[in-house]
Amino acid sequence: xxxxxxxxxxxxxxxxxxxxxxxxxxxxxxxxxxxxxxxxxxxxxxxxxxxxxxxxxxxxxxxxxxxxxxxxxxxxxxxxxxxxxxxxxxxxxxxxxxxxxxxxxxxxxxxxxxxxxxxxxxxxxxxxxxxxxxxxxxxxxxxxxxxxxxxxxxxxxxxxxxxxxxxxxxxxxxxxxxxxxxxxxxxxxxxxxxxxxxxxxxxxxxxxxxxxxxxxxxxxxxxxxxxxxxxxxxxxxxxxxxxxxxxxxxxxxxxxxxxxxxxxxxxxxxxxxxxxxxxxxxxxxxxxxxxxxxxxxxxxxxxxxxxxxxxxxxxxxxxxxxxxxxxxxxxxxxxxxxxxxxxxxxxxxxxxxxxxxxxxxxxxxxxxxxxxxxxxxxxxxxxxxxxxxxxxxxxxxxxxxxxxxxxxxxxxxxxxxxxxxxxxxxxxxxxxxxxxxxxxxxxxxxxxxxxxxxxxxxxxxxxxxxxx
Numbered sequence: 001x002x003x004x005x006x007x008x009x010x011x012x013x014x015x016x017x018x019x020x021x022x023x024x025x026x027x028x029x030x031x032x033x034x035x036x037x038x039x040x041x042x043x044x045x046x047x048x049x050x051x052x053x054x055x056x057x058x059x060x061x062x063x064x065x066x067x068x069x070x071x072x073x074x075x076x077x078x079x080x081x082x083x084x085x086x087x088x089x090x091x092x093x094x095x096x097x098x099x100x101x102x103x104x105x106x107x108x109x110x111x112x113x114x115x116x117x118x119x120x121x122x123x124x125x126x127x128x129x130x131x132x133x134x135x136x137x138x139x140x141x142x143x144x145x146x147x148x149x150x151x152x153x154x155x156x157x158x159x160x161x162x163x164x165x166x167x168x169x170x171x172x173x174x175x176x177x178x179x180x181x182x183x184x185x186x187x188x189x190x191x192x193x194x195x196x197x198x199x200x201x202x203x204x205x206x207x208x209x210x211x212x213x214x215x216x217x218x219x220x221x222x223x224x225x226x227x228x229x230x231x232x233x234x235x236x237x238x239x240x241x242x243x244x245x246x247x248x249x250x251x252x253x254x255x256x257x258x259x260x261x262x263x264x265x266x267x268x269x270x271x272x273x274x275x276x277x278x279x280x281x282x283x284x285x286x287x288x289x290x291x292x293x294x295x296x297x298x299x300x301x302x303x304x305x306x307x308x309x310x311x312x313x314x315x316x317x318x319x320x321x322x323x324x325x326x327x328x329x330x331x332x333x334x335x336x337x338x339x340x341x342x343x344x345x346x347x348x349x350x351x352x353x354x355x356x357x358x359x360x361x362x363x364x365x366x367x368x369x370x371x372x373x374x375x376x377x378x379x380x381x382x383x384x385x386x387x388x389x390x391x392x393x394x395x396x397x398x399x400x401x402x403x404x405x406x407x408x409x410x411x412x413x414x415x416x417x418x419x420x421x422x423x424x425x426x427x428x429x430x431x432x433x434x435x436x437x438x439x440x441x442x443x444x445x446x447x448x449x450x451x452x453x454x455x456x457x458x459x460x461x462x463x464x465x466x467x468x
Contacts, residue, residue, distance in 0.1 A: 001014040001359040003249055003251060003361055004251070005248075006250040006252050014249060016218065020060065021057050021058070021059045022219070023045070023049065023059065023061045024063075024213055024219070024221070024247070025041075025061070025106075026063075026064065026221070026226055027063040029069050031071040031075045031090060032090060033272045033273065033274050034094055034097050035270045035272050035273060036263075036285075036289075036300060037223065037263055038273070039098075039256075039289055040298060041223050041253040042101075043289040044289065044294045046104060047407060050405045050406075050407060054404060060107050062212045063109055064112070064204065064205060065087070065094075065111045066204060067083075067084075067112055068083055068087070068199075072087055083188050087111075097273040097274055100277050100282050102286070103407065112199060116190045116199065118208075118211055119181075119203055120192050120193070122207045123180045123192075123203065125241050126141065126240065126241050127139070130145065131146070131240045131241065133173065135169050135172055138181050138182040138194075138197060139180045140177040141178050141240070142174070144174055145240060146239070146240045151232075155232075178229065179201075180203045181198070182200060183196065201230065202229070203237060206237050206238040209238075209247075215245065215246065216244060216246070217248070218247070219251055220250050220251070221252065221253070223252065227252055231250065252295070253294050254293075254298060256289075256300055257297050257298070257300070258299070271300060280309075286406065287308045287311065290365070291304065291365055293362075294362050314379060315403075318379050320465035321382045322378070322392050325392040326393055344394065347374060350374035350377070351398060354405075374398070374399075378395050421447060421451055425464060427443060428443040452466055453466060453467065454466075454467045
C-alpha cells in the first residue's frame, strides 16, 4: 500500500513489520452534534480500517473524546447545567450518528477526564527535561527546545504563531509556546503540582495515543485543519519528551464545503449528521463521503446526493436480485451467448482493480468507479436470467466483499414484515394471472406506502426491495 504522508509531504510505501496496524484518529470535542465534515474524516478512516481487516490484519484503532474544554463549559453555562452532562449528551449523540452510518466502533474511546493523572505525569516529564515551564496562566511547552518544530506543517519558524485555544500570556518565553496546563479559578478543575486547572488541548492526544499505542505507531490522522497547531504540537511535546518518533505516517482528510465555502456555525451552513439521517439513507451519506479523493475538498450539494441515490438504487437492485435467487433456490437454463467463465473473470478483475485503487494512496473515488462497474455488470445479467444458485452465490459473496470494505449495509427487514410483504406479493400475482391489473397495481401501491417496498417483475417471479 502507498499513502501520502503529511510529515514527509510525499506518497510513501506503507509497510508493516507484523500482522498488526496501530491507528490513532483525533476525535471530536463533545459540545454539539457532529456534522458532515466529521462524518467524512471518520468514514474514510473506517474504510481504511475495513480494508486492513479484509486482508486479515489485526487493527488497534483509538479515537479519543475531548470531554472537558472551554466550548463544553460555555455550553453548560448557557444551558444552566454541568460540563459532564453536556459531554455525556453529545457522546451519546456521536454513537447514535456513527452507529447509524455503520462505522465500526474503535478499540477504545479514551476520554480526557479519565486520563488527567497521565497528562500531569507527561507534563512533569517535560518540565524535568526543561522542555516546559510554569508561566503566569499555566504551564507552557518551550518551542525553542524542539529544533524540528514546524516539520509537519512546513511553516518557517518566524511565521509560526501560537495556535488555537491559547490565551495571550505576557509571561511566556516565546509567543509560539503553547499551553500544556491552564490555571483556572473555577470548576471543573483538577489539582496539579503547579496549580489547579485543566489540561491544554494538544497534550491530551499525545498522552492517550502513547498510552494506548506506544511510540512510533503506524498512522495518526484527522482533518487537515488539525495539521497546525494541534498535530504540530503533538509531535513537539511527544518527541521532545521521549526522543522517539511519535507516529510513522500522518494522514489528513480534506474539508467538506457547502457551495465551495468552509462550513461555519457563524454563517449557519453546517449540516448535522442527525439531520441528514432523517431524510437520507445512511449508505448514501457514506458514498458521498467517499466520492472524492480523501485529500481534496468535497463540496456538498443536493445534485450530487441525487446522483448517489441513483447509484445506491443500482446497488440495492443487485443485492435483492441475488438474494432472492439464492433464498428461493432458483435454477435457470444456460443462455447460449452467456460465457460464465468470462463473466466470473471480469467480476474478479473489478474487485482486484478496486483493491488496487485503495492501495494507491486510498484512491476511494476510483475504487468506487470499479465497484459501480461490477454493479452494472451483475445487474445486466438479470434480464437474461442465466445465473443458477451456485453462480448467484459466487456473485453475492463478491458483492459482500465490496460492501464490507465500503461499509455499505442493507437494513434487514423484520420477519413479521417480510411475511406480510410476501403474502401481498402472492395475492398480487394471483390478480395478475387473472389479468386484473388494476387491483394488482393497488397492491403495488400498498406495498410502497405501508412497507416502503418496490417490486421488480420477472417471468415467473417477483423480486422486492426497499425503496430509497
